[in-house]
Amino acid sequence: MLNHTNLHGNGNGHNGHHVVVAEPIEALEHDHTHEETHVQPGTGSMDVIEKSVELILLSVGENPSRDGLQRTPHRVAKMYGELLEGYHKDLETVVNNALFDVEYGEGEMVVVANIEYNSMCEHHMLPFTGKAHVAYIPRDKVIGLSKIPRIVDMFARRLQVQERLTNEVADALVEALDPVGVMVVFEGQHSCASLRGVKKHGVNMVTTAKRGEFRTNRDLRDEFYRMIGM
Numbered sequence: 304m305l306n307h308t309n310l311h312g313n314g315n316g317h318n319g320h321h322v323v324v325a326e327p328i329e330a331l332e333h334d335h336t337h338e339e340t341h342v343q344p345g346t347g348s349m350d351v352i353e354k355s356v357e358l359i360l361l362s363v364g365e366n367p368s369r370d371g372l373q374r375t376p377h378r379v380a381k382m383y384g385e386l387l388e389g390y391h392k393d394l395e396t397v398v399n400n401a402l403f404d405v406e407y408g409e410g411e412m413v414v415v416a417n418i419e420y421n422s423m424c425e426h427h428m429l430p431f432t433g434k435a436h437v438a439y440i441p442r443d444k445v446i447g448l449s450k451i452p453r454i455v456d457m458f459a460r461r462l463q464v465q466e467r468l469t470n471e472v473a474d475a476l477v478e479a480l481d482p483v484g485v486m487v488v489f490e491g492q493h494s495c496a497s498l499r500g501v502k503k504h505g506v507n508m509v510t511t512a513k514r515g516e517f518r519t520n521r522d523l524r525d526e527f528y529r530m531i532g533m
């Protein structure tokens with residue numbers, strides 16, 4: 304061990320910290336991937352993501368300098384910025400006071416169906432996509448129609464599991480509206496499952512979250528399922 308240290312001839316044998324450089328790779332000679340990268344958590348720094356993608360490309364045996372890949376780290380970083388923009392949003396800003404007092408039949412439900420969403424599974428960072436359906440029974444407030452898809456997006460555009468995503472949307476509506484009841488149904492196709500052969504392609508995963516009246520009243524649930532054709 305001592306001899307090994309001396310071989311490096313760095314005169315700094317006491318720190319025991321060696322930089323091991325394997326076969327020199329052409330691409331490494333003119334990029335910065337070997338530099339230490341400082342990550343500021345939560346800033347979504349394009350730089351950090353670009354460098355990381357470059358490292359992945361090197362690691363799988365690619366040459367990040369070749370034509371087709373030169374802009375790939377940049378494109379991937381931009382894509383993550385879009386697909387994971389939900390980390391930079393919060394419920395209050397998204398709802399933006401778009402709550403209205405509306406006379407509505409007591410116990411009647413408001414349904415927003417077929418909300419398309421794209422999310423990313425937190426286990427593999429691969430997309431899962433599908434449709435969300437939301438029903439709520441107002442107590443004294445209703446929410447602007449366009450806000451529900453935005454709430455879905457806010458949570459979908461984070462690293463997720465479908466079960467948690469479903470619950471988060473239901474809880475957000477409870478928080479924003481204090482409704483008599485909320486029910487949320489998510490349908491999802493998971494590319495991590497279809498790509499890796501765990502499930503057959505096109506298999507639909509369905510998750511539900513019920514709050515308030517929807518927990519106890521089966522007729523309400525059935526009515527909602529009928530309205531969304533399930």
Ligand SMILES: [Zn+2]
Nearest residue numbers: 424426427495
């Ligand atoms: Zn997955």
